[in-house]
Amino acid sequence: MKKAFLTAGLLACAAPIALAQQFQQVGTGLPGPSVWTEGVETFDADGDGWMDVLTANQNGLPTLLINQTTVGGPITFANETTTRIPAAFTIQGRSLTVCDVDNDGDIDAVFATGGTQQRILINDGTGIFTDETTRRFPTLILNSWGVAFGDVDNDGDNDLVFNHQGNKAHLLINDGTGHFTDDAAFQAVAVNMPSAEQVNIIDIDNDFDLDVIVDGKNVGQQLYLNDGTGHFTFTGSTLPPGTTGTYATGWADLDNDDDIDGAYVSLTAGLTEGTAENNLVPSGNLTFTGSSGTLIGENGDDDNDVVFVDADNNGILDLIVASLGNNKEKLYLNDGTFDPGSFVYQTNGFTTLTDSTLDMALADFDNDNRYDAVTAEGESGSFVDRVYRNTGPVDTVPPRIGRVEATPPRVPLSLFQGGGYPRRAWVQDATFKRGQTFAKAEMPVTAVKSGNTQNFTVPMRTVGGGMFRGAIQPSPSPDGTVGMDVTFHVHATDPGTNASDSTPATFRICGAESYGAALPNSTGQAADATGVNDPSVGANNFKVQVTGLPRNQQGRLIFGTTKVLPGTPSGNGLLYVGGSIVLMKPVTADAQGVALVSLDFTQPPLSGLSPGETRFFQYEYRDYPLPTFNLSDALEITICD
Numbered sequence: 001m002k003k004a005f006l007t008a009g010l011l012a013c014a015a016p017i018a019l020a021q022q023f024q025q026v027g028t029g030l031p032g033p034s035v036w037t038e039g040v041e042t043f044d045a046d047g048d049g050w051m052d053v054l055t056a057n058q059n060g061l062p063t064l065l066i067n068q069t070t071v072g073g074p075i076t077f078a079n080e081t082t083t084r085i086p087a088a089f090t091i092q093g094r095s096l097t098v099c100d101v102d103n104d105g106d107i108d109a110v111f112a113t114g115g116t117q118q119r120i121l122i123n124d125g126t127g128i129f130t131d132e133t134t135r136r137f138p139t140l141i142l143n144s145w146g147v148a149f150g151d152v153d154n155d156g157d158n159d160l161v162f163n164h165q166g167n168k169a170h171l172l173i174n175d176g177t178g179h180f181t182d183d184a185a186f187q188a189v190a191v192n193m194p195s196a197e198q199v200n201i202i203d204i205d206n207d208f209d210l211d212v213i214v215d216g217k218n219v220g221q222q223l224y225l226n227d228g229t230g231h232f233t234f235t236g237s238t239l240p241p242g243t244t245g246t247y248a249t250g251w252a253d254l255d256n257d258d259d260i261d262g263a264y265v266s267l268t269a270g271l272t273e274g275t276a277e278n279n280l281v282p283s284g285n286l287t288f289t290g291s292s293g294t295l296i297g298e299n300g301d302d303d304n305d306v307v308f309v310d311a312d313n314n315g316i317l318d319l320i321v322a323s324l325g326n327n328k329e330k331l332y333l334n335d336g337t338f339d340p341g342s343f344v345y346q347t348n349g350f351t352t353l354t355d356s357t358l359d360m361a362l363a364d365f366d367n368d369n370r371y372d373a374v375t376a377e378g379e380s381g382s383f384v385d386r387v388y389r390n391t392g393p394v395d396t397v398p399p400r401i402g403r404v405e406a407t408p409p410r411v412p413l414s415l416f417q418g419g420g421y422p423r424r425a426w427v428q429d430a431t432f433k434r435g436q437t438f439a440k441a442e443m444p445v446t447a448v449k450s451g452n453t454q455n456f457t458v459p460m461r462t463v464g465g466g467m468f469r470g471a472i473q474p475s476p477s478p479d480g481t482v483g484m485d486v487t488f489h490v491h492a493t494d495p496g497t498n499a500s501d502s503t504p505a506t507f508r509i510c511g512a513e514s515y516g517a518a519l520p521n522s523t524g525q526a527a528d529a530t531g532v533n534d535p536s537v538g539a540n541n542f543k544v545q546v547t548g549l550p551r552n553q554q555g556r557l558i559f560g561t562t563k564v565l566p567g568t569p570s571g572n573g574l575l576y577v578g579g580s581i582v583l584m585k586p587v588t589a590d591a592q593g594v595a596l597v598s599l600d601f602t603q604p605p606l607s608g609l610s611p612g613e614t615r616f617f618q619y620e621y622r623d624y625p626l627p628t629f630n631l632s633d634a635l636e637i638t639i640c641d
Helices: 184-189
Strands: 023-025 037-043 052-057 063-067 077-079 093-099 108-117 119-123 129-131 141-143 147-150 159-162 170-174 180-182 196-202 211-216 222-226 232-235 249-252 261-268 272-278 288-291 303-309 318-323 330-334 343-345 357-363 372-377 386-390 400-404 410-412 421-428 440-449 452-462 467-472 485-488 491-493 499-501 505-515 528-531 542-547 554-560 581-588 595-599 614-622 629-638
Touching: 037 372, 052 093, 052 108, 052 372, 093 147, 108 147, 147 196, 159 196, 170 184, 184 232, 196 249, 211 249, 249 303, 261 288, 261 303, 318 357, 400 499, 421 440, 440 467, 505 528, 528 614, 528 629, 542 554, 542 614, 554 595, 581 595
Parallel strands: 037 093, 037 357, 303 357, 410 505
Antiparallel strands: 023 386, 037 052, 052 063, 063 077, 093 108, 108 119, 108 141, 119 129, 147 159, 159 170, 170 180, 196 211, 211 222, 222 232, 249 261, 261 272, 272 288, 303 318, 318 330, 330 343, 357 372, 372 386, 400 421, 421 467, 440 452, 440 485, 440 491, 452 467, 485 505, 491 499, 505 629, 528 542, 542 595, 554 581, 554 614, 614 629
16 A cells, blocks of 8 residues: 555565566566656657656656667667756655646646645657746645646646645646646635545546546545536535545546446455446436446455556457556456456466556557556565556557537637637547547548638647547638538547547538728728627627717618628619618717617517528718718628527
8 A cells, every 4th residue: 555654675576477468577677766656657758759658756856768669679768867857856756647738739747746846847849858837836835646637627728636635636727828826716615635646637427528536545535527617516425435445546438338437446345446337328317336346356455556458459448457465467358338247357467576566557668559558666665667568459449539529500700719619529549547548639620601612620639538629710711701611520540540530510600790891981981890799590689880980970781681792882872782681770870980780680570580591781871961872891690599
């Protein structure tokens, strides 16, 4: 079990590798110092396409191991800590997470520390890290054993949650550039967590908003449900309670029904592992069935972590338990049913090797399309971290796009302001740990208006919990954006180039958009018309505002059926918007030269409009004393729902 002090004693030497074992130890251990290691993560630190290793050590510098493997060669690493991490970055590391915090495309590292300031290292893109804690983090002195990342407020950047043993967890909100503030609203609802161990950020209720789970050695695991804006409600009774031996929980879809299930270290008494089946699909209610009878063959050991991998390449995630007390790490093959005995211990899963594993991570270190394992060792023994090569089947199963955020048939133009219209997708691949996957996703998009077609691809960023987010922003066609039909789907790939595609979705951009150029009056002044709000069926207060008019001047708003360019009045002095004029509404500009017109779509002649239908507006005023008409620019209106 994890302790805050060092247990004396040496463990037995490793047994010889058995060829039948799927995960086989490489060499005798990883390079680097033999120090108490609490956490380990894998990522491509230097951007060379090979997965590297970073550990959080109990005292001193983290260890950064850069992958030196060549195609077809053995898995090898070089300890490059001293050249890539600042010498002054000595911490009491308890846990870590890796993610892009500053939206520059490379992966940074965040550390949970014991009783001190929480810390962050920023990557320059080549694997050289800078300690930028002081300028990016608030003062945050916590006894933290866990940290996780995720975009909890759906603004496109990764936020952070730290637990605080015996106290409340803290949510840090990212400003989009990797600078964080401690969220007071989360603190107001957070509840003290005795013996907190880990944090998971995951969409537990299938609403695409990332929720927070704080687990620990405590009867009663914490769940914070997100309302979609980053505001949370606490529940302490939804999840299976666990025990005072619950050192870790893991969350992933374990039965391929597209909701998130759990695996517990010490679900029940006697250090017995178990599972938590999510009953949301198809019941619609967020409840869990906890069971220790689902795991058979080996149970009741002193264990510390759970991770997921599709070890047998059947498209269902299997379970690996990182064990301190057993003589090897434990692989359970999953049949995807949650029936008794559905997770079966594999005696040939890992090299027989007695050591004290506190954490585990997965990655394909030799680029052979199999996920290997790396362990963090501490508490007792020689503290030698290890890597295990996966000799099992090659990954040929594409990522599973379990859910894509529903899109209405009409989307207001106003929602495209500020970077585009965001869509999210939940994707699960052949490995999963605390919401992290190595799959990638993008959105191919086709946008069509008036015969003009544009095709482009939107990259989707990893935003935690297996969630990907991208923002659709079509360029205006020659005829503008309102009324444009947009079709998109999600395309997901894994490191082995296995690929999958979601069902396409189509929407029309609705709203009000100006076009053309106004016809100036005798003084050269031209009026501008804008839609104040989104036009919707049944609305009685859609407003058109015209500015730049002669003060106190009377004019009229013309509503027609066909688009024509402004500035071309007909011979009788009237601008025909096109087709038939269905409404002419007199309006007088105020003392500032502003006219605000309110249209009622519940009354004839506008009451017959349908969602997605397009109409056109222009404002016409008489330039007294001249007997001419002057025209504002025009509005194209596509009706929203």
